[in-house]
Amino acid sequence: MTRADLNKQPAQVAAMFDQVSTHYDRTNAVLSVGNAALWRLATTKAVGPQRGERILDIAAGTGTSSAALTRTGAHVVAADFSSGMIEVGRTRHADNPNLEFVQADATALPFADDEFDAVTISFGLRNVVEPKKALAEFYRVLKPGGRLVICEFSTPPFAPIRAGYFAYLNHVMPRIVKLASSNAEAYDYLGESIAAWPDQATLGGWLGEAGFASVAHRNLTLGIVALHRGVKPAATPAATPAADS
Template sequence: MSKADLSKQPAQVAAMFDQVSTRYDRTNAVLSVGNAALWRVATTRAVAPRAGETILDVAAGTGTSSASLARNGASVVAADFSEGMIEVGRHRQADNPFVRFVQADAMALPFDDDSFDAVTISFGLRNIVDPKKALAEFYRVVKPGGRVVVCEFSQPPLSPVRAGYSAYLKFGMPVLARLASSNPAAYEYLMESIQAWPDQRSLAGWLREAGFERVAFRNLTAGIVALHRGFKPESTAPADSEPPASTVPSEGE
């Protein structure tokens, strides 16, 4: 059984996800204590997909998030680096005409500039060796006026929550991983990568560095997860134009 380390070498990460692909969604549901479905709903609402739009779902895994994004008639390109994940996803979404799988490196996306109405990534940015380079790619391929949404593990702002979550990662999650996963060692990497990941404001800063405007974030599950969103400048729109209030994350800088 393989386990990536914090150098996040692409071949290691891909091999690790290949090995967990068949039981990945079930394991996520167990390790998140059922919250994975709620985080997916929140992400879909933040993306706010509309019929006829084209959306890029990066690190889409088995396509569970892509199917949620496509529910209202948007066309979703489900991109992932792991061949095993894509194989499982293609089988599970075989009857879904709105989801198309593509093997792709997030740091060198095989798409033209200004191709997508929205780009989103859930729990995948943390696994990329150079996340800033990936954000630059998201900026390149999204259309002017389009949006990026990042759902990722983060740092709970309240110290009691941080302490409890750290204890869960160290003691609780390994037990559950041994029960639910086909590769428990892979979830040691999960714990390490979560603990090493920057906080909400740092990620918001990365999005601004990539060129996104109106960057905002809100915490989910007391900050265990954070949902970030930003917009690519629209050259024909006033600089102070705002998106519909109902779709904007409610917490930010």
């Protein structure tokens, strides 16, 4: 079995997700104690997909979150660097004409500048070896005025909740994973990557550095997860030449 480490080498991480792709959604539902569906609903609402929009869902996995974004008539590109996840997603959503799957690296997206009305990524940014480079790519492919929504594990602000959460990651989750996952070792990385991930304020600072405006976050499930939002500033109109006197 393959598991990644905190060096997050792309080939290693992709191979790990290839191996868990078949039962990935079921395992997530079990480990989140049913909260995964609520987090997905909150993310979809934050993205606010509209009919006719073109939306990029990065680290889309098998396309569960992507399918939810298509329900209002938006066209969604589900991108993931795991070929196993893409294969499962294409099969599972073959009857959805508004959903297409593309294998892609978040740090080198195969899309044009200013192409998407919205970009979103759920529980994938912390798996990217260079997350700031990925944020720059998200900014590049967004249209001026386009919106970014990141749903990611975070740091509960209250110490007792934080202590209980990390106790769950370190002691309870590994036992559950042995029963629910086809690759229990891969989920050791999950706990390690969450513990090493920066808090809400730090990630918000990264969005600002990448050029996003109106940066804000909202905690979900007591801060175990946070929704981060930003907007690519609209293009500044060209100055009108002064009339000759």
